[in-house]
Amino acid sequence: MDAQQALADLTEISSQIQAAVVFDDKGKVAGSTLADSGRAQELANAAARLLAAAEEIKTGDSALTQLEVATGEGSVFVVRDGETSIAATTGGNPTVGLVFYDLKSALRSIKAKPAPARKPAARKKTASASKKKTAARKPTTRKKPDAS
Amino acid sequence: MAVLLGIAGGMLAGAAFLRRQAAQRDRADLYFEDGSMLSLTNGSPGAERLLPLAREILGKARGT
Numbered sequence: 423m424d425a426q427q428a429l430a431d432l433t434e435i436s437s438q439i440q441a442a443v444v445f446d447d448k449g450k451v452a453g454s455t456l457a458d459s460g461r462a463q464e465l466a467n468a469a470a471r472l473l474a475a476a477e478e479i480k481t482g483d484s485a486l487t488q489l490e491v492a493t494g495e496g497s498v499f500v501v502r503d504g505e506t507s508i509a510a511t512t513g514g515n516p517t518v519g520l521v522f523y524d525l526k527s528a529l530r531s532i533k534a535k536p537a538p539a540r541k542p543a544a545r546k547k548t549a550s551a552s553k554k555k556t557a558a559r560k561p562t563t564r565k566k567p568d569a570s
Numbered sequence: 571m572a573v574l575l576g577i578a579g580g581m582l583a584g585a586a587f588l589r590r591q592a593a594q595r596d597r598a599d600l601y602f603e604d605g606s607m608l609s610l611t612n613g614s615p616g617a618e619r620l621l622p623l624a625r626e627i628l629g630k631a632r633g634t
Contacts, residue, residue: 441631456631465630472623476600479616484604491598491624498624511631514595 423531425453432510432528438521440496442510443469444532452506452532469500469509476500488525490518501525506532596621 423431425444433439433455443454445466454462476489488501497516500509508525596612598620610617 461630461633465627468623468627468630472620472627475619475623476598479610479619480600480602480608482602482604482606484602484606486600487603488601489599489620491620493596493621493624493628495625496628498627509627511628518599 423534425532427453428528428532429453429455431531432524436521436524438512438516439510439524440512441465442508442525442528444506444508444529445470447505447507465509469498469507472498472509473500473502473507488522490522497521499525501529503529503533598624 429442429444432442439455441455443456443462443465444452446452449463449467449470451459451462451466454465456462456465472491473486473489477486480486486502489499491498492514494514496514497512497518498509499512499521500507501522503526506529508529510521510525512521596617598610598617600608600610602608608616610620612621
């Protein structure tokens, strides 16, 4: 699943999330719920700065994986998994555990995107054209016994 | 007159209470890979760095 689709699913599932952006460790935006790409980039940059500031605060050796900053105006959540991070904003008094769970699920679906998600989709699309495929395969299977 | 003063005093006390509650709500919770968590309340040096950034993000997300 690509980042944009994962974010669409996320906002559909979680009514608490008002805006969200997915970005990499270089700050490049992979997907956003904001229509304006400039604003999405600004949001990603600010979230990256928040992560960096939080990293400086940590005392132990363990890596920072997620954070929540709650203010009177709302909350900011950031979840990081390797090079990819997702930042989201909510209103006041969100269900913290639920928001983190939804954000982690979205990140996981983005990370698991490449081959398994696309191949079945391609098969489904060609379901109507399956006759063509089998017709195309038959000559190849016939050729092999003929060749041997 | 005393009634008006009472109402004004009540409103001021209510506003102060709400402001104090909102300030107490401001905090930053950091979660680490080993399962540990660091909670920074409003007024701590760490929270004072993170809270303005969070407000900036909320502003950008809302387009204000």
